[in-house]
Amino acid sequence: MSRTTASAAPPAVHTPAAPVREAAADDVRDLTGKRRVAFASFVDENYLPGFLALLRSLALSNPEVCEDFLVLHDGLRPASLARIRALHPRIRPRRVDAARYDAYAKGDQNNYLVRKAYFLLDVFRVRDYDTIITLDTDMVVLGDLSELLRLREGLAAVPQFFYGTHKLNSGLLVIQREFLSDAFCERIDETGLAGAYELDKHDQGILNAVLDGDFVRLPARYNFVKRRLSGDKPVPEDTAVLHFTGRHKPWQGGENGYAEAEARWRDFHLTEREFQDAYLALPGAKHPDLLVHLGTPYVHRTGEVEAARRIATAHIGAGHFEEAVEILRAVRVPVHDAWPHEVLGHALLSVSRYAEATSHLLLAATSPHRAPTAYSRLAQIAWIHHRDEEAHAYAGKGLSVDPTHRAARIWHQRTRHAAPGASLPQQPEGPAHEQLAHVAFYMEGQGNAGDKVLPESVRLALDADPSARRWHSLHARRLFDRAALAEVNRRRGLVIGGGGLFIPDTAPNGNSGWQWNVPPEHLRAIDVPVIVHAVGFNAFDGQSYRHRRFHESLRLLAEQSSFFGLRNHGSVEKVRALLPPHLRERVRWQPCPTTVTRHLVPGWTDPVAREDTILLNAAYDRAGLRFGHDYPYFLDQMARAVRGLGALAQVKIAAHALDDERLAHDLRRTHGISLPVLPMYDWDNDEIRAAYAKTRLVIGMRGHAGMIPFGCGTPILSLVSHPKMAYFLADIDRPEWGISVHDRHLADHLTEAARTLLADHAASVADVHERQRALWEVTRANGADIRAVLA
Template identity: 45%
Template sequence: MTTTATPTTPSPTAPAAVVVAALGRVQPGRLGRVLGALVDELGDRATLHVLHTGLDPLAVEAAVWAHPDVTFISAHRDHYEQFGPAGRARSELLLLDCLRVEGSERVVVAPVDPGAVRIVAAAATAPRPVPAAVPVGPGSGVAVTPPVPAPRLEVGASSSHVLVLDGALATRAVRRHVDLTLARARRNRKTLSLALEAAVATGLGTVAAVPFPPAPESGPEDGDEIEVPESTVGDLLATAEELYADADYAGAREVLLQAVRLPHGLTDRVALALSRVLRATSDYVTARDVLLLAHGDSMATSRALAEEAEIAWIQHDHEASAELATYALRANLSNRRAEVALRRAQRPLTTAEAVPERTGAAPVLSHVAFYVSDRGNFGDVVLPHAVREAVGSVLPGPGWLPVHVHQVFDRERLELVNATDGVVVGGGGLFLPDTSPNGNSGWQWNVPREQLEAIEVPLGVVAVGYNLFHGQTFHSRLFRESLTALVDRAALVGLRNHGSVDQVRNLLPTRLADRIRFLPCPTTVLRHIHGEPAGAVLGGSGTVLLNAAFDRSARRFGDGYERFLADMAWYVRELRTAGAEVRFAAHLATDEQLVDDLFSEYGIRVPVDALYLLPVEEGYDVYRRASVVVGMRGHATMIPFGLGTPVLSLVSHPKMRYFLSDIGREEWGYDVHRDGLAAALAEHTLEIIGKEQEYRADVAAIQEELLAVIRGELATFATALGVPVTPRAPGQGIPVPTQGAVEIEPAPPAVPALG
């Protein structure tokens, strides 16, 4: 909703009516100075009201001294006390009470700089410079007058004005910590929804019409819950979540704003969803603002604080992120996202101290990758190691500066990267719109185009995948524009399968299409770039490792999961009848849903190897010992293949077909919707167990071909770096790189005490 407003000004002859709100303990001198400044500005005819919850006698004396006709309005102390001694909601409710004082043209919340009373604006807030999670009192100046456009307002000495709201005008100014929490009071949810709508609209660069309705003539008592029409709001929320899952963030935003406009449409779930949408478009400031609205109970508070901690981390604000995550854990100690956020914030990656020292002729390279948190996806844990090992197999022992792909690649990170010899981006399915979405690039590397084009050292994209599911798409031009800039800038663009190569070439201008090269994922040749420990057990166990994935389940299974589950139950029983051992290899804890469902629906128990809890080498050993791996995740196929173990694939994503096509073994793939899946898969699995050494020899021969391609493409990048190629013989491994790597700690963090 947009509008333009014609500013109105008060009649020069009409006396101004001003409400000064004084909640809690107010210094008498400060209150007197504020009232005196108002009298100086408005004259003796001004009508001044002081809304308070109890004033010191000296404060009353100071107020009367400043303006003898001042009137005092006592607020309901009991109602305010329920919000605690210095809660945000307490001061917000006071503001709304001020707006209900009949005839008032302006509201000033004290204590405030006396200069703030001269603001001519609809509503101006100037929060104290404290972390958003810390409850504060009404120390933010607020002025309410007829609307006058003001692109930037100076609030007292702080010069930190952030927001203007009025019945006809809403204008965003410049400061970061906007105080949108005036939308938290529950007495008038309609007013609150409109205030949120204004806040979001202003953050998106529009001018919104936001009427502040009068207080209802009758309604629930203070503190009572209000009946919310869940069906309407819930339907809109469900639609928004579907659009978000489809990476249509603009559409999701519009639907959520419709929900906000409904009576009682502002719920914690709506606020959280709206914040996620704003985060997905890199409107981090407004996203953090909106999260201040999602504090209805301790669980919602914990979720909101964890979300804000993640956003702060994305912005490299590690101190604030750690503090917010700590508050989130205090509200809910089982909040896994808060635990991960705290761990990340305590271990900043890309800092000046993280740049390794140069040793001889060895280059120092920046490595943009997804550095997974502890207990994260085993495939994502392995990937940065494998990429570095692949590069290290053709270059003389490089040092590494880690750059997390999901954090904003800002000017400070740019300077650090430009101080190294080159930058490697990859591997993994980074060309994807819905994993850590951002509005800077449209894919997983959160790099603004300006910073991308300012990279001065050679850039190589290594084994990245175009990772969209069937039916997924990029909804805006942003990805195509960022992709074009990336390819134009890069010395090497190597994609991990020919399917990705074809998809990306179709998105590029003709002049750039031929720059896209096939560079297989280094995990497919782990035996050669990582090596094998002495005495490693290679198969022969008769063990079948099964894997499944449940992220984006609707895209993987559609409405066919029950049928797939029945097939897996038949498959496991058939293998066990034939004498094979069946175990489950979990890359993530959520993968174990298949194990749970097999037991709950069919009474079948399958032992689990939780790879996400194991060190990398122990996880490799699990795969080495197996006779065959039947995986649904991409790296549940590529990692065991790279270690020499025969594989079959449960195909629920195009990338599995891409890989099998690249190695000329399409028959190793079984679509999860295939008729007769269980019988065909069991027959093939038992054949591999019976001919395991033949299959291992086949895998080894294919690896030799992949290794030659990988080293050939990386040699091209070495030439761009100006570094001589020093290839290692096949099978000669290199140490797992630890310099710049993220250490995985199994124990959860303690919640630190805050002063």
């Protein structure tokens, strides 16, 4: 069937939810279903000048785009590859199998250009990507390519009129995974070897013969051929990709009658320095990888402070804090230039160089524009060092400049007990020798609902009394100093648990490299049993631990621990892989205690009746890592899904954090759909659990928007945008309850899966209880081992 437009909706399907694919431990994208997108070109030495111009044009016309770029070649020189790599941070060279194409029937076997015209077909043998966009090396990109990046169906190209019929022009192709297959390659080979195609059209002839018109039609602006501009016509304003077809190429002297077109090509015929200057001078947002790649040599060459600040900010966003410090240390920042001082202070804070960070943040605070953020970070440093009165004062200064500043308000609230005259009630602690010390992330105020429930759940898994009588609280993000060490060593033991504490960019510090801010010398000095309980390895797809500090800290923690339990087998495998062989078997599975809530909460009773509701949660932290290019698609699919789900029950938004309300706002703004919002970030633990226990189904994107309702006995579906969701579903042997946010037919799969679970709700609840029973047995057995250690 011939597709007619790039924006045609996918056909309706009514099949069971597509399960999250099981994958190798080192490829979490196979768990999240995140689309892997790449560009590709065939490049040889003769066409290298054209390709370099193409790379520059792509960056300058689409500064926020930075995908892998496959460089297919049959023997580029090392110096040529070096020139290519200088322009793009994600070059992936791939040598073609030239002999395969030499066997094809051709119109002219002796013309080297004809021979190499077939080599681009090697892209169909790539298996590492879901979408590949091919570009001929005699093209330049002049406009936005985001529409191509969002395509998800078929093989797309611009049609051209040949001999009375429209056929694709292979200069630009958008190829989806179903065509990146052995079966499609067999059809290409069969056609090429038999010569059953228009021989003078080379690779394009083969594709047209194989597809026989069955391709997605793209607008002409995505492959606007030079021939349409004969007579020095100007390039149309909406041209996205200009293609210099024909024998005469711009880098070879060009051709008469195409002055306007060739002037556009020369815009991208730049030296390396000119290209860096042009990219850095572009207004608006830039992809952090491109900014770092092109901006770092620019800063070392020019010493420009503003560029260094932007690059440092990109490093911080990627969790590369040492690199952020280095780039700003490479320039001379004037005393009065507040913004770079603020960014440098942030980077230094993130690597625990607190005294230096304080100096730079105080300089930043002299500017009214930067003062609220600078004061909030100064409050954070003081709070980390247990100086709450100082932290409260700093936060107050930030609010005096900007009363709406969120971070300053959070620190002001968190330290309100230290305000002059404050007398907040304190829960009395029991005798130290009867207590366990507990390191966790303690969420207060309008914080993530899952992070509120977690610490209490960890305590209930080990003691029926979660109160201060039995537990001494230590916030993971505060410095574990000598005083904290002394308090721990007075207790029966130390429990570490209550969050995905292994994550590189949340509460970064230079002491451990993960969320617990513990210097190694203090970790070594703990002389009571150390229990790591249901901690998660929470790195997103695209994140990694780059620095040695985390690996050293992790190894030391494993050595010191009497029990080392991680909340899913995926985390177990990830952490074991980072440890030396003799420590790997110490790491064991301890399910998150929120998943067995019914067995932990004293006096728990299952609901006699449930509300006829479906609770829906979406997460927006690190949206780029969650959605990639697919957020508009996700939103459209959720609109369709909500309409379908609304026929099954009333749909409400369960907002674990303030940012989670964005789904409600975006659905109303773009689709006219209004949904009630449950502000769980404002609720206490009992309210959160009660809401999840009495609904019929929960569809969640956050980890604990799945695990908490599951623990309350409620059927769940997971919108998978993070590997931890797939890890949990694999542990309970229900991968079909997970649907990737990138799923091609997300709305249909989600609605059908919900319909299936709700059709026999009692059976679905019984299945949850059965899955939960296995987790409870593991938790009970581990609890017995832990109590033996503590005894």
